[in-house]
Amino acid sequence: MRLGCIGDDFTGSSDLANTLAKGGMRVVQYTGIPDGPAAPWVEAGVVALKTRSIPVKEAVRQSLAALDWLRAQGCEQILFKYCSTFDSTPEGNIGPVADALAEALDARKVIVCPAFPGTGRSIYQGHLFVADRLLNECGMQNHPLTPMTDPDIRRWLAPQTRHRVGHVAAGDVFAGPERIAAALEAQDAAGHRLIVVDALRDADLVAIGAAAKGLPLITGGSGIAIGLPANFGCTPAPVPWQGQGGRAAVLSGSCSTATRAQVAHHAARHPAREIPAEEVIEGRLSAAEIADWILAQEGLPLAYSSADPAEVARVQERHGRAHAAETLEACFAEIARRLVAGGITRLITAGGETSGAVVEGLQLGTLDIGPEIDPGVPALRAGPDLVVALKSGNFGAVDFFEKADARLQGLP
Ligand SMILES: Nc1ncnc2c1ncn2[C@@H]1O[C@H](COP(=O)(O)OP(=O)(O)OP(=O)(O)O)[C@@H](O)[C@H]1O
Numbered sequence: 001m002r003l004g005c006i007g008d009d010f011t012g013s014s015d016l017a018n019t020l021a022k023g024g025m026r027v028v029q030y031t032g033i034p035d036g037p038a039a040p041w042v043e044a045g046v047v048a049l050k051t052r053s054i055p056v057k058e059a060v061r062q063s064l065a066a067l068d069w070l071r072a073q074g075c076e077q078i079l080f081k082y083c084s085t086f087d088s089t090p091e092g093n094i095g096p097v098a099d100a101l102a103e104a105l106d107a108r109k110v111i112v113c114p115a116f117p118g119t120g121r122s123i124y125q126g127h128l129f130v131a132d133r134l135l136n137e138c139g140m141q142n143h144p145l146t147p148m149t150d151p152d153i154r155r156w157l158a159p160q161t162r163h164r165v166g167h168v169a170a171g172d173v174f175a176g177p178e179r180i181a182a183a184l185e186a187q188d189a190a191g192h193r194l195i196v197v198d199a200l201r202d203a204d205l206v207a208i209g210a211a212a213k214g215l216p217l218i219t220g221g222s223g224i225a226i227g228l229p230a231n232f233g234c235t236p237a238p239v240p241w242q243g244q245g246g247r248a249a250v251l252s253g254s255c256s257t258a259t260r261a262q263v264a265h266h267a268a269r270h271p272a273r274e275i276p277a278e279e280v281i282e283g284r285l286s287a288a289e290i291a292d293w294i295l296a297q298e299g300l301p302l303a304y305s306s307a308d309p310a311e312v313a314r315v316q317e318r319h320g321r322a323h324a325a326e327t328l329e330a331c332f333a334e335i336a337r338r339l340v341a342g343g344i345t346r347l348i349t350a351g352g353e354t355s356g357a358v359v360e361g362l363q364l365g366t367l368d369i370g371p372e373i374d375p376g377v378p379a380l381r382a383g384p385d386l387v388v389a390l391k392s393g394n395f396g397a398v399d400f401f402e403k404a405d406a407r408l409q410g411l412p
């Protein structure tokens with residue numbers, strides 16, 4: 001294994017694996033830290049953790065353990081993948097994990113670049129945009145776990161890290177890899193260890209990737225990986241896929257603007273059942289009941305707890321943010337176990353935390369990466385009779401669930 005990656009959630013890890021696979025690398029996504037060694041043909045390994053919203057100390061501990069495993073596989077470079085909307089709080093976990101990895105690897109010139117132009121995330125003068133909106137005006141200010149209220153990534157990162165935060169501006173990035181490398185050197189000389197790098201277009205990420213050749217640690221969204229396969233002699237190639245027949249279902253715990261539109265679109269055309277969060281939290285609705293309902297449907301049924309920001313805020317105020325999330329995630333994990341036991345072979349999930357709970361609940365060990373469904377979301381094979389798509393909250397076209405099911409079946 002040459003490139004070792006640590007993802008802070010499961011959908012984000014599949015997003016990264018997708019980018020590397022499209023770039024021609026042979027990639028495997030691991031659910032947590034594997035017990036044994038990687039297969040010898042793996043060029044890039046993505047260890048998917050669920051560390052985005054857990055206590056800082058635990059996130060650091062798990063990330064360092066993943067680093068140990070990746071180093072034992074012979075990795076030459078480490079990539080820490082977080083969300084393209086930089087999901088974190090003033091405590092972390094992006095800063096503390098980046099610090100810990102940088103210190104363990106003795107890495108300087110640590111690039112911080114959440115840009116993902118394919119889904120509208122760009123960084124200009126240190127500020128993160130989602131399409132034509134600043135981060136704090138795009139809906140992310142209402143995120144249930146990591147409300148993003150400041151678009152200046154340098155300012156948002158500063159309280160999270162022990163190190164000084166630097167910046168390489170767009171003017172240097174546009175001038176190509178040599179100028180980027182020189183700007184990183186200058187930032188390092190000025191005592192900045194974590195360096196936010198502007199990127200507006202895929203071409204910028206290709207240039208940043210070339211400048212990052214040989215650096216021990218890179219951090220960012222999946223976009224930062226666009227330029228990396230070339231550093232390892234890989235070239236873009238079609239990703240093979242064996243379609244999966246059988247029965248399908250969709251589970252959504254994401255409350256993002258994009259997911260809520262996808263849920264509304266799907267519910268108008270297919271069997272759909274809302275999971276009222278409070279009924280689950282108060283024990284009035286069980287996972288068994290929801291799974292039985294799904295299994296009794298024809299077509300592509302959807303069960304969702306996705307709700308608008310006001311409803312999410314009401315539930316969190318009444319029951320506590322962490323308790324609400326934990327209870328719902330445990331419920332989704334149990335529904336997924338019952339669905340697979342009941343014969344579901346194609347499972348589509350929406351939301352990073354929700355997908356993480358499902359993948360862990362199903363104890364999916366390794367995921368083979370298939371073709372891209374929509375930007376940032378690949379088809380994944382979890383076993384001989386199970387394929388999945390793990391959609392990040394904000395990703396996907398409005399008809400994503402139908403599209404994902406078609407791709408998982410191997411249809412164009
Ligand atoms: N109706 C609801 N009320 C309160 N919390 C909810 C509700 N529905 C879901 N949640 C919780 O909100 C969180 C949503 O996070 P999740 O990561 O799954 O989606 P997301 O943030 O949109 O996706 P991503 O992390 O990929 O951007 C989960 O912990 C989920 O359990």
Ligand SMILES: O=C(O)[C@@H](O)C(=O)CO
Nearest residue numbers: 012015083084221352392
């Ligand atoms: O980077 C992104 O936006 C996604 O891969 C993700 O991590 C959302 O959970």
